[in-house]
Amino acid sequence: TPIAILISGRGSNMRALIEACAQPDYPARIALVLSNNPDAPGLDVARSAGLAAQAIDHRAYPRDREGHERALDATLRAAGVEYICLAGYMRLLTPFLTTAWKGRMLNIHPSLLPAFPGLHTHERALENGTRIHGCTVHWVTEGMDEGPVIGQAAIPVLDGDTPDMLAARVLVQEHRLYPAALRRVLAPATIPVPDAADSLLAV
Ligand code: GRF
Numbered sequence: 377t378p379i380a381i382l383i384s385g386r387g388s389n390m391r392a393l394i395e396a397c398a399q400p401d402y403p404a405r406i407a408l409v410l411s412n413n414p415d416a417p418g419l420d421v422a423r424s425a426g427l428a429a430q431a432i433d434h435r436a437y438p439r440d441r442e443g444h445e446r447a448l449d450a451t452l453r454a455a456g457v458e459y460i461c462l463a464g465y466m467r468l469l470t471p472f473l474t475t476a477w478k479g480r481m482l483n484i485h486p487s488l489l490p491a492f493p494g495l496h497t498h499e500r501a502l503e504n505g506t507r508i509h510g511c512t513v514h515w516v517t518e519g520m521d522e523g524p525v526i527g528q529a530a531i532p533v534l535d536g537d538t539p540d541m542l543a544a545r546v547l548v549q550e551h552r553l554y555p556a557a558l559r560r561v562l563a564p565a566t567i568p569v570p571d572a573a574d575s576l577l578a579v
Pocket of ligand 1 (some may be wrong): 387389390
């Protein structure tokens with residue numbers, strides 16, 4: 377299945393998906409990596425992996441979010457993309473894109489949704505005294521970080537954790553969860569033996 381990965385920054389989740397797609401039995405192939413930020417380090421990572429990677433700068437569409445999304449949408453369709461994985465894509469989406477790709481767009485978020493939607497999730501989890509934290513892959517709907525859950529991975533919060541320490545341990549789980557969740561979406565009947573990542577998934 378041809379997918380696109382949308383990024384804004386370093387693209388470590390993108391890299392995890394690239395590695396998964398390199399496995400012969402994985403049900404996705406990456407048709408395109410797109411960024412709203414021409415300086416995203418992840419674009420170079422994608423190009424080094426031999427992938428088509430392109431920036432569509434949102435700053436070329438001042439006060440016109442939908443115009444920017446129409447350009448993204450046209451590019452995605454021209455590339456034959458069927459599913460979109462948002463991976464550290466830091467733009468709020470309008471109903472134009474969420475409607476056009478309803479049921480075909482996934483996002484990864486660094487908390488156990490519905491806890492801590494939005495930014496600074498690790499700081500907020502620590503301030504809140506949360507003992508179980510983690511990450512979520514979910515369907516993208518109109519509301520930010522609101523769509524139905526596809527999979528989650530959980531970790532304990534440890535005494536003495538800082539936001540950075542917590543973020544690093546959650547990120548390890550993000551990199552396991554996203555490929556596993558996408559596999560479940562694209563090939564739900566082809567998971568022969570549960571592995572460690574599957575046991576972390578609540579689908
Ligand atoms: C990840 O923590 C992701 O969950 C969040 O933004 C971060 C992106 O990191 N939405 P990367 O660009 O995938 O390294």
